[in-house]
Amino acid sequence: MIMKAKSKFKKLFNNKISIRIFWIIIFILIWEILYLSHNFSPLIFPSLGTILKSMYSYLLSGEIIKETLYSLNLIFKGLGIGIVFSVVFASLSFVSKLFEGLVDTLTAIAHPLPGIALLPLIILWFGASPFAIVFIIIHSVVWPLTLNIYSGFKSIPKVYRQIAQNYELNLFQIIYHILIPASFPYFLAGLKISWARAWRALISAEMIFGATGGNGGLGWFIFKRRVFMDTPGIFAGIIIIVFIGILVENLIINNLEKYTTRKWGMSI
Template structure:
């Protein structure tokens, strides 16, 4: 058990030590990549000034709100289109056409619509997270084993009871995969949005540091995005373990 907990940290720790040693003996120039201690010092300075906490909170809030909006709409439409063939015929084709447009390619027109305010970033994050959750919810509903539905009819489960006790649990693994995928897209989208159109947040911190040639702060910003993305994925894994206790793949 202890080995399983330590194993994921071996490669990051080795890379970190190699990075520090390479910088210390001059193999890796600080002009190319600042060493971990310089980045840590920059983080402490920003933490003392309060800017780091403010920018991390701003980016986290944008990611969370955008994810809730896009994911909520995607989940609702995935359920409706998965259950109703009429709704699927009416909406799914249009959604698939829009899905094939890279959402980050819309950034220039989004800036023209919303400026560089919060609306632009929330719109892009919501659009990016909408499609993974929609597709996985729709696929999960449509992939429910028909024999489960027939068995539910035998036990006289109909309407909402049928959905809540049979269809939704059977579709939940697929839905949660969509959530994990969408969380990754959330941070990728936010990185682009904040570095091009923002006056606060981690991306703004990175672009402002670039103007003053503060490479250590730029690297720190990249690492913050990576840590927040990893934290989001860990939370999604915990949700999977909690909600899928009954599933064979999540049982010890």
């Protein structure tokens, strides 16, 4: 019985989700202990129950749902456009030394530059429009993803390209059928980085930029809660952001990895 219990316990804690839930419970307990110690004002350190009540009220009113959907719409637009640009940049860099030099120069300049630093210029160029935020998301996505995809292309053995040439594949077919599938683990690794950067850029831009086109997202929701000193509302917005980030990484990116690179035996 003891051995079976130990085996189940070990199996449970070999599961990534179980370990994550375990630590979340620990964090919740620490939070509640700190709240019950009364060393902090409830205005700056509310109880978890108060936060959940606040979240429930905003979900019930539909306010936080509307602003979450608005943010997701912007981020998936920016992410989609950024992925297309990254594939094009990496592909052209792989086939042309001249273009490789251009992308290398642009990456060296733009990659360390935070998207928020471009916000004043973007407002001048595009005005207070949703595209201004999408532009910042694209900027956050393109450079790390391009670097990862290009690194994946360079890691492909030459024999793959030689086989493609023997089959008389054209350049587009080589990229589509050889380079992209063979470098897919690098693409997924870059996508994880790009998703995190894009999510941060979106929330930061919304908090600074405010509403665009008469609408606002989660960053705008948090900003409004701060103005009205609604600390539980601020934490409610933060929890939604964290929850969506984890959900996308686990349900979309990790499952994509599971049914592609892991299945093919290509995980890095």
